[in-house]
Amino acid sequence: MLALVTILAVLLVALLALRAAPPIIWTRYRHKTTWYRAAYLVYLAWRARRVWFAFCRDKKLAKLVKEGRTTTRQALFEVMPGVRVERRECDQWKVPKLKISAFGYGLQGRIKITTEASYEALDKVKGELVDLWQVRRIEFDHSKSGVLRFNAYVYEPLEEDHSSPLLDADPVLQLGTLTSATPIPLLVDQVGKPITLSLRSSAHGLLAGGTRSGKSITANSLLAYASLMSDVRVTVIDPNLAAAAPWYRTAHAVCTSADPNDAIEYLREIRREMESRQQLFWDGRTDRLTDFTSETPLWLLVIDEVTNYTRHPDKKAREAFTAELLAVASQAAKFGIRLWLLAQKPDSSVLPTAIRTNLSTRICHRVDTIEDFAHLFQDARSLEITAADRSMPQGVAVVHLTGMQAPARAKGYYLPTEACWRISDALVAAGHAVRELPGLPDAEVVDFPTAEDHAV
Numbered sequence: 001m002l003a004l005v006t007i008l009a010v011l012l013v014a015l016l017a018l019r020a021a022p023p024i025i026w027t028r029y030r031h032k033t034t035w036y037r038a039a040y041l042v043y044l045a046w047r048a049r050r051v052w053f054a055f056c057r058d059k060k061l062a063k064l065v066k067e068g069r070t071t072t073r074q075a076l077f078e079v080m081p082g083v084r085v086e087r088r089e090c091d092q093w094k095v096p097k098l099k100i101s102a103f104g105y106g107l108q109g110r111i112k113i114t115t116e117a118s119y120e121a122l123d124k125v126k127g128e129l130v131d132l133w134q135v136r137r138i139e140f141d142h143s144k145s146g147v148l149r150f151n152a153y154v155y156e157p158l159e160e161d162h163s164s165p166l167l168d169a170d171p172v173l174q175l176g177t178l179t180s181a182t183p184i185p186l187l188v189d190q191v192g193k194p195i196t197l198s199l200r201s202s203a204h205g206l207l208a209g210g211t212r213s214g215k216s217i218t219a220n221s222l223l224a225y226a227s228l229m230s231d232v233r234v235t236v237i238d239p240n241l242a243a244a245a246p247w248y249r250t251a252h253a254v255c256t257s258a259d260p261n262d263a264i265e266y267l268r269e270i271r272r273e274m275e276s277r278q279q280l281f282w283d284g285r286t287d288r289l290t291d292f293t294s295e296t297p298l299w300l301l302v303i304d305e306v307t308n309y310t311r312h313p314d315k316k317a318r319e320a321f322t323a324e325l326l327a328v329a330s331q332a333a334k335f336g337i338r339l340w341l342l343a344q345k346p347d348s349s350v351l352p353t354a355i356r357t358n359l360s361t362r363i364c365h366r367v368d369t370i371e372d373f374a375h376l377f378q379d380a381r382s383l384e385i386t387a388a389d390r391s392m393p394q395g396v397a398v399v400h401l402t403g404m405q406a407p408a409r410a411k412g413y414y415l416p417t418e419a420c421w422r423i424s425d426a427l428v429a430a431g432h433a434v435r436e437l438p439g440l441p442d443a444e445v446v447d448f449p450t451a452e453d454h455a456v
Contacts (some may be wrong), residue, residue, distance in 0.1 A: 043101035209365025214395035
């Protein structure tokens with residue numbers, strides 16, 4: 001008898017495992033999670049289905065279709081003559097249809113809206129549903145009529161580390177596949193979706209943030225993808241050499257001088273390119289260049305620590321630089337030139353309003369004050385989110401890109417400087433070197449540290 005019970009128990013466990021295996025495997029590989037996390041999320045989805053009926057009935061979200069009948073019958077007539085017992089059948093309820101499954105950060109699905117389970121009614125019990133499903137928060141989306149979509153988060157996307165896709169990819173294989181139309185994954189928003197930037201369809205951008213806020217990591221992603229694109233030309237102006245160093249050998253032009261007069265020459269090169277492309281407007285009968293090739297590439301100009309130039313002690317030099325920068329910011333986008341400025345505090349003393357208004361893409365990492373945040377978002381005080389939070393984790397930012405209806409919080413993909421050097425080495429090995437590193441013999445090989453070296 002004991003052996004039979006053991007066999008039945010083993011068979012039951014096997015059946016449960018077979019039933020749970022497909023969603024666990026799907027969650028594990030589709031959303032790139034650990035086995036434990038995938039199994040736990042699938043369990044929570046199963047548990048949510050089990051408690052849904054009782055929850056809807058208790059919160060009056062279900063409709064009573066038919067009350068159970070009450071019947072009476074004699075009980076144990078031979079033993080207790082004359083005693084009758086009432087028996088009531090179960091009520092029949094119609095609950096809103098729930099479809100739920102696990103995804104990388106929690107549970108997702110949809111609820112069919114009914115008269116009892118309206119959006120307003122479900123929104124009122126959201127807090128109780130959070131406790132019942134053992135999640136941290138639930139986001140509702142009622143954009144589709146008759147259906148309420150939801151994401152229930154067990155893990156917060158902004159608290160996770162998101163590795164850049166370039167860390168797992170072979171940079172050499174990316175050379176022939178990436179173009180200016182390729183979406184660049186820069187960040188992951190608070191619902192776990194990638195926020196991408198298309199250099200071809202976007203315009204100029206402003207990237208701000210204090211020291212160790214994650215601003216440099218976001219700049220790494222922008223420059224790394226641009227360097228791998230076949231129809232993009234990169235110019236970096238960086239007096240501190242932090243952003244420019246990995247791309248010194250492969251960028252079209254690199255300026256590491258802190259003198260505004262030197263940086264002006266690179267801006268004037270951009271101006272000359274703008275003049276040379278004027279004929280393309282007549283040939284294409286258009287007001288904006290949208291097609292780029294290796295002969296006529298999209299030109300990405302990145303200026304890090306722009307404050308060093310716009311607040312330089314030499315008044316004449318800084319005014320000349322600001323004038324050239326304004327000309328590029330106001331006119332270059334239609335010629336296929338994209339300007340990205342990096343600064344810690346882009347206030348009016350650093351960037352005149354005339355320049356900032358042309359920088360439509362805004363990414364603001366952690367800053368010290370609400371005034372600093374307002375330099376990027378004029379409605380900063382009325383927004384529900386802010387970057388003026390000293391507890392904001394490194395890498396998290398408030399973002400507004402082309403096509404976004406409102407600013408959103410997001411966390412940047414992690415691409416360290418060591419990975420940028422490896423990508424640069426691959427570009428050099430593939431014959432894309434423009435110049436040698438300064439002060440090094442042509443035959444000297446530089447062994448730059450890797451992430452594994454730092455882990456030792």
